[in-house]
Amino acid sequence: METPFTNAILDVQHSQITSPVKTPLDAHYAIVDTAVSTVFWSVLLIIALCVVMQPLWPIPQAGRDIAINIIIGISAVVTLIVVFGYFAEKAKGYCVREQDITLFKGLIFNKIITQPICRIQHIEVKRGPIDRKVGLAKLHVFSAGDISQTFEIPGLALETANSIRNEILAHKEMQHHG
Amino acid sequence: MxxxxxxxxxxxxxxxxxxxxxxxxxxxxxxxxxxxxxxxxxxxxxxxxxxxxxxxxxxxxxxxxxxxxxxxxxxxxxxxxxxxxxxxxxxxxxxxxxxxxxxxxxxxxxxxxxxxxxxxxxxxxxxxxxxxxxxxxxxxxxxxxxxxxxxxxxxxxxxxxxxxxxxxxxxxxxxxNEDNLEQGxxxxxxADEIIENTRSISDLILHGITSNRIYIILAALAPFVDDIFSFLGEKLEGVGIDVQSHLANDPIWQIGIFAISLFLLVVGLMTMLSIIGAIIIFYGYTLSRTHDKYIRRSGLITKHEVSVPLSRIQVAVMKQDLLDILFGRFNLRLDQLNAQISTMNAGGTDTSKLLVPSVFAYECRDIIERVFPNHQLHDIDFIAISKRFITRYLSFIVLPITAILSYSSFHNDGLSPLVPVGVFIGLTGLVYGRWLRWGYQVNRHYIYIQKGLLGRDKYCLPITKIQKITFSQSYFMKKNQLASLKIYLGSGSYNIPLIDQEHAQSIYDYVLYKVESEAKSWM
Structure with missing residues (x-):
């Protein structure tokens, strides 16, 4: 099974390629994202607490205790997820090279996803209401094949996102495909 | 006209x-x-x-x-x-x-x-x-x-x-203005069609036998044997056959023979069904080619015709089930775009795939050769992935399951301590078998992957058609200088887990270099 691998792939041109280097996302992004998820979960948990504690249709004391314990448990897990999410978002980064665009992500599993520009089918700059408020944007890149795995760079300053998009659209391979 | x-x-x-x-x-x-x-x-x-x-x-x-x-x-x-x-x-x-x-x-x-x-x-x-x-x-x-x-x-x-x-x-x-090397x-x-391959009835019968998964179904049913028999017993009693009294009175050998013949009957019946299915789908199979297309025609009741341009084929797969390995046959599949495959599945027929049932390795070689020139899928030697694969699955899946089972068998008299031991041995065997099958190889134009457990599937991925590539590494993998690659083609994604870090890096670089410098059409 174990055969010696000989494969002359290192030619002159190849050695000129530099590996992608991580550029961090916008400094505000991880905080904004964490704030959004904190607010979302807090609202959800407060609603749950209100439902349990409301005096109109009182729940028996034993049931109330169990429900409150469950809510506390969920809060603990959610806190962990939110904290983890903060560091995970902070660890994300990107790199635009002449010929490709790379997304870095992962805290436990470090992933480097590289999308050659000549394979991009179309590209979108997306901004939700919160993104608009804080001047951020997401860059969504589409290629053929596996739809489940989307290539999306979040947390870019709007100007950065637009200039990356323009850079990609101006690439000769993109013009070639129309 | x-x-x-x-x-x-x-x-x-x-x-x-x-x-x-x-x-x-x-x-x-x-x-x-x-x-x-x-x-x-x-x-x-x-x-x-x-x-x-x-x-x-x-x-x-x-x-x-x-x-x-x-x-x-x-x-x-x-x-x-x-x-x-x-x-x-x-x-x-x-x-x-x-x-x-x-x-x-x-x-x-x-x-x-x-x-x-x-x-x-x-x-x-x-x-x-x-x-x-x-x-x-x-x-x-x-x-x-x-x-x-x-x-x-x-x-x-x-x-x-x-x-x-x-x-x-x-x-x-x-x-x-594009210099198209493949189609001079x-x-x-x-209209100039050449017949590349045909399948005889005996090929189809063999395909029916090898592609049926009755032994897997039977293995899955094994734990419920008691329930099934008692259910059948009641039903038979309703018809007037008293199974209980037979079981009580007849000698053991008679019951044994009866059980074995019942088992063989079920297996035979399912195999027959599978053979009939194969014949209905693949009857009169021809694979013909024109200068730029493969055309597949087959079908006993409904005649299907699928034509696929060679340039649209994204990956070649040589699939073997356990029995295929015994007979030395392969099922060859040439996949196109993902979207198209799901379209076909939604139509309820996977007869539309470009599949060549039960062929020999040399036939696979010739058919793939038209699509991916100079490929070596049929006889390449694969490089094994790291043994860490076994450790990973043992520690993250097998051991936790065993621990839970041991805990419950320790506190629960109903569960024999043999169960966790058996489960552990069984799962370890599966993980080991999976590792044994995993392999990969790279040359100038193609990446080859082999995987499987009981069966064995070999993939040939043309590097110039790759859409994107992921290089991933966890903390532990980094310590052991290992990395995984995930390769995306128009037809789906393909994994190469836990290989040498430097080799993974050089494959990653080479793939990007090749795709970007040549920028060949993938459609």
Missing amino acids: ANSLSPQPGVKTVDENSDNWHRVSPLAILYYIEKLFIILLNNLFYMLPALFVLWDKIQANPWIATGIISGILGLISFFSVWSFMVFRYRLSEGTVEVKSGIFSKKHVNLPFNRIQNVKIEQPFYYRFFNFSSMAFDSGGSLSQEARLIALPLSFAKRLQLEINEYKSSIAYEASV KASSNP
Whole structure:
């Protein structure tokens, strides 16, 4: 099974390629994202607490205790997820090279996803209401094949996102495909 | 007919007054009846338990059952006629337009140059009248599939030829300035088909035997043997056979022989079904090729025809089930775009894939050679992945399961301590077998992957068609200088887990270099 691998792939041109280097996302992004998820979960948990504690249709004391314990448990897990999410978002980064665009992500599993520009089918700059408020944007890149795995760079300053998009659209391979 | 063969773009020759909407032949009603019937049968499957329970009542009042059945049949015919009445199509200016649907109206507009596949099908009820139905696949979403039902076969064939010519004339103009190495001469006569492969009945029988998974089903049923037997026992008692008294009175050897013959009967029956299925789907199999296409034709009851342009094929897979390995046969699959595959699956038939059943390795070699020149999928030596694969699955999946089972068997008298031990040994065996099968290899043009557990699948991925690539590494992997690669093609994604970090890095760099520097078309 174990055969010696000989494969002359290192030619002159190849050695000129530099590996992608991580550029961090916008400094505000991880905080904004964490704030959004904190607010979302807090609202959800407060609603749950209100439902349990409301005096109109009182729940028996034993049931109330169990429900409150469950809510506390969920809060603990959610806190962990939110904290983890903060560091995970902070660890994300990107790199635009002449010929490709790379997304870095992962805290436990470090992933480097590289999308050659000549394979991009179309590209979108997306901004939700919160993104608009804080001047951020997401860059969504589409290629053929596996739809489940989307290539999306979040947390870019709007100007950065637009200039990356323009850079990609101006690439000769993109013009070639129309 | 004669003038349509001249290589002249446009469809005017097929359809003179092209701005009018046309109805198809009333034979389309048969098509709709079949379709509704299949839907009904699929749902009937879920109703079988209810039928089984209500059987006595139905027997008591046959009139109600007759009423229901004739009502259903009436509804089917009614909706079939209605569907036929609203179906319209139009061919104009190089597009196919289809209007259909009773409740949800559908209007599909498909330009010829977006059509990726033209499929002619001939269900048995069309064969007497020499009719056929045509399906057009576009590369895109599900809703963009058009179907013309009930056309005369000669008309369908002419239309197919027209579309292909129209497309190749456009493609030729587009690719004049591209140096296309694979297809030296762009468009020769599209009718020059050469038969590449045929499958005999004995091949199909072998395919039926090897592709049936009865032994897996039986293994899965094993834990429920008691329940099944007691259930059957009750049912048989109802018929007048007292299993209990037989079990109590007959000598052991007799019961044993009875059980073995029952087992063989089930296996034989399932194998027969599988063989019949294989023959129905693949009867009269031919794989032919033109200068730029593979065309697959087969089918006993409904004749299917799939034609796939060679340039659209994204990956070649040589699949072997356990029994295939014994017989030395392969099932060869050539996959296209993901979207198209799901379209076909949604249609309920995986007969539309470009599959060559039960072929030998040398036949695989020749067939793949046309698509991926100079490939070595059939006889390449694979490099093993790291043994850490075993450690990883043992520590993250097998050990936790074993721990939970041991804990519950320690606190629960019902669960024998042999269970966790058995589960541990079994799962470890599976993980080891999986590791044993994993392998990869790279050369200038292709990445090869082998994986499997009982069976063995070998993949050939052309590097120039890769869409994107992921290099991933966890903390522990980094410590052991390992990394995983995930390769995305138009047909899906393919993993190479836990290989040497530097090799992974060099493959990653090389793939990007190759894709980006050559920028070859992947379609």
